[in-house]
Structure formats: structure tokens, C-alpha cells
Amino acid sequence: MPGWIPQFLSGHQIERGWRALALLLVLASLLELAACAGLAYVAGFAHLRMALAHFSAQWLLVPPAAWSLSYVGYFFAYGGIFRVQAGPEVPWRVVAAVALAGFGGFLAYGGGSLDGYALRTAGAADSDAKVRVAGLAALEQGALAILGCGVSIAVLFARVRGVPASATVPWAVAPIPGFLIAFWLADRYMDRFAGPNRWRALIGTLLGSVRVIWDLFAKPLRWGPAIVGMIVFWAADAVAAWAGLASFGLHMNVAALFIGFASGMLFTRRTGPLAGAGILALLLPLTISYCGAPFATAIAGVFAYRLLSIWVPAPASLAILPTLRRIGDSPTMAVLTRSG
Numbered sequence: 001m002p003g004w005i006p007q008f009l010s011g012h013q014i015e016r017g018w019r020a021l022a023l024l025l026v027l028a029s030l031l032e033l034a035a036c037a038g039l040a041y042v043a044g045f046a047h048l049r050m051a052l053a054h055f056s057a058q059w060l061l062v063p064p065a066a067w068s069l070s071y072v073g074y075f076f077a078y079g080g081i082f083r084v085q086a087g088p089e090v091p092w093r094v095v096a097a098v099a100l101a102g103f104g105g106f107l108a109y110g111g112g113s114l115d116g117y118a119l120r121t122a123g124a125a126d127s128d129a130k131v132r133v134a135g136l137a138a139l140e141q142g143a144l145a146i147l148g149c150g151v152s153i154a155v156l157f158a159r160v161r162g163v164p165a166s167a168t169v170p171w172a173v174a175p176i177p178g179f180l181i182a183f184w185l186a187d188r189y190m191d192r193f194a195g196p197n198r199w200r201a202l203i204g205t206l207l208g209s210v211r212v213i214w215d216l217f218a219k220p221l222r223w224g225p226a227i228v229g230m231i232v233f234w235a236a237d238a239v240a241a242w243a244g245l246a247s248f249g250l251h252m253n254v255a256a257l258f259i260g261f262a263s264g265m266l267f268t269r270r271t272g273p274l275a276g277a278g279i280l281a282l283l284l285p286l287t288i289s290y291c292g293a294p295f296a297t298a299i300a301g302v303f304a305y306r307l308l309s310i311w312v313p314a315p316a317s318l319a320i321l322p323t324l325r326r327i328g329d330s331p332t333m334a335v336l337t338r339s340g
Contacts, residue, residue: 014107014114014324021318024274028106028310031278036303039285040296047296054249055300062243063308066236067103073232075099077143078115080226081136084215088122097323102136103233104313105269105276107324118327130205135212140268142213143230145175148262155255162292163256171259186210234262241284244305250297252288260284260291269309281306 016024040048078099082090098118101107107114115136119129152171155163186207193204216223238261245252264287269275284306285298293301 014101014321018318025106025310025314028274028277029307031274032281032303032306032310035278035281036299039282039299043295043299047294048299051248051294051296051300054297056247056249059243059247060304060308062246063240063305064312066240066243067309067312070233070236070240071100071103073229073236074103076225076229077139077227077233078102078136080216080223080229081132081139081212082119082122084212084223084226087128087132088119088124090118090122093323094118094122094327097320098327100313100316100320101324102268102270104317105272106274106310106314107317107321114324114327121327127201127205127208131208131212134205134209137268137271138209138213139216139226139230140233140270142179143227144234144262144265145171145178147231147234148259149175151255151258151262155259160253160255162253163259164290167259167263167287167291171262182210183214186214238262240309241288241302241305244303244308245288245293245297245301247304248297248300250293250301252293256291257288257293260288260293263287263290275310277306277310 075096078095079092082088082095095118098114101114115133116129119132120126124132148171152168155168156165156172190204190207190211193200193207216226220227238258241261242252242254242257245257261284264280264284266280266283267276272279281302284302285295288302289295289298
């Protein structure tokens with residue numbers, strides 16, 4: 001690999017010029033295309049051509065509308081994570097900008113660096129900022145687990161055909177005990193993991209993030225919008241994925257689609273490199289087809305969904321660059337950038 005490529009990919013996205021950002025968008029699109037081509041080779045190009053023959057562009061109007069609602073939910077989730085446990089007073093316009101960067105994923109380099117910079121700029125201590133950023137990731141996956149659990153239980157009780165039990169039973173059984181064990185560990189051991197040791201500090205951050213989530217659930221009247229917001233984020237994003245499949249003629253059972261969607265969504269656009277380009281396009285067709293979609297249709301539908309997820313939020317992400325750069329010009333971020 002040429003030496004300039006890692007250097008090009010390792011920098012802060014908000015500091016790049018327009019040409020570099022356009023090049024990164026093209027690179028992300030090429031990664032999605034490469035993933036689609038690789039899976040199409042496995043499925044057979046003849047099967048993919050049959051799926052493409054059913055293409056109907058009108059369904060691709062649904063994802064932008066779904067993502068508009070999804071972002072509103074994401075914004076409320078961000079606000080809750082930033083403010084729970086007497087968090088710093090981050091201005092709402094900054095929360096909106098950072099949430100939009102995380103939502104689109106393309107500018108959210110470092111799996112939460114922008115979130116951490118915004119919190120530190122607002123006065124949060126370094127350790128508290130790390131806990132809240134980890135708490136946001138925990139809320140993302142926790143809300144997905146709640147939805148996956150509920151949908152799987154409904155599928156099992158309704159005896160929906162075509163969805164394998166090996167996909168539904170783990171979602172129905174694992175999340176609730178997992179939540180309880182995580183809350184118990186955080187309550188019992190969080191205070192024991194403090195100090196300069198790197199690994200102890202990492203475990204302490206993870207346990208602290210679980211405690212943040214517990215505080216959200218413990219006061220649903222106060223912090224319910226954050227939990228509901230993240231659930232809305234995932235539900236609307238799944239609608240966008242469903243529409244991607246529908247554009248190629250597959251009106252998949254919604255419950256089966258969501259189980260496959262949740263199983264393949266190992267991380268969000270915020271935490272994946274280049275918004276998860278190439279990786280999620282490999283995983284999602286496999287898990288969605290396992291839950292009943294024809295493999296070739298799943299490949300085409302996920303490709304459409306993923307490509308739109310990169311390009312549709314891009315104009316808004318670029319529009320908030322001045323706000324993000326003002327956060328980047330703060331003394332806190334300048335120090336952290338030099339030290340990093």
C-alpha cells in the first residue's frame with residue numbers, strides 16, 4: 001500500500017478541504033461497490049441481474065424521509081447522554097451539529113472524537129468525556145438490543161414462518177440478562193477501577209458508560225426522550241433498509257427484516273471507519289438473507305441503502321463544517337490534537 005494512503009485516511013476529516021472530502025466520499029462509495037461486487041460473485045451475477053430487473057426507483061424516496069425522522073431521534077439521544085448525571089451544558093446548536101456529524105458518520109472520525117471534543121470544550125473532565133462517549137455507543141447498541149429482543153419475542157409468539165429460530169432465539173433470550181449483568185457489574189465494581197493504569201482506566205470507562213445508561217433508565221420521565229430517540233433512530237434506519245430491498249421488488253416481512261438488520265449492524269455509522277463503508281455492505285446482505293431474503297436481492301437492496309446513507313447526509317454534514325471547525329479551534333481540541 002502506498003505510504004500516502006494511511007496518512008490520508010488518518011487525519012481529522014473536519015480539517016480537510018473540499019477536494020479531499022469529495023475524494024473520501026468517492027472512496028467510501030467504491031468500497032461499497034467492491035463489497036457488492038464480491039458478494040455478487042458469490043451469489044452469481046445472473047441472479048443479481050434478475051434482481052436488478054425488478055428495480056423501481058420510487059422506493060428510494062423513502063430513505064431520505066426515514067433518515068429525517070431518524071436524526072431527530074438521534075439528536076434527543078445525544079442531548080440525554082450529554083446532560084445526564086449533571087453533565088456539562090453543551091449549547092444545543094453544538095449538540096445538533098455534533099449529532100449530525102455522528103449521524104452521517106462520514107465526519108465522525110475516531111469513533112466519537114468529535115463528541116469528546118464538544119464535551120471537553122463545554123467543561124467536562126477528560127475521564128467524564130470518555131465515559132459519555134462510551135455511553136453513547138452503549139445506548140446505540142442497547143436500543144438496538146431492546147428492539148431486537150421485542151421483535152424476536154413477537155416473532156416467536158406469532159410463529160412467523162421463514163425466520164429461523166437460530167436468529168430469533170438469541171435476540172429474545174440474551175439482551176435482558178445481559179442488561180442486568182452489566183448494570184450489576186457497573187454498580188458493584190465501577191469505583192474499583194480508577195487510577196493511571198491504562199487497562200483499569202479502560203474497564204472503568206466501560207463500567208461508567210453502563211452506569212450512564214442505568215441512570216437514563218432509572219429516571220424515564222426525565223431521560224425518556226433519549227431512550228425513545230435512539231429507538232426511533234434504529235427503527236427509521238431499518239425502514240430505510242426495507243425500502244432499499246423494496247426498490248428491487250422484495251417487500252420483506254418487517255419483523256424478519258429487522259432481525260436480519262440488527263444481526264448485521266455490528267456498529268453504527270458514527271463508530272465505523274468512513275461510516276462503515278464496505279464492512280456493513282458485506283455483513284447486512286448475509287444476515288438479511290439468512291432471515292429470508294433472496295441473497296441477490298439482499299445484495300442489491302443493501303447496496304442501494306448503504307450508498308444513499310453515505311450521500312444523502314453529506315450535504316448537511318458539509319454545511320455544518322464551520323460549526324465543527326469552531327469546536328476544533330477551541331483551546332481544548334488544539335491541545336488534544338497536538339498531543340494525539
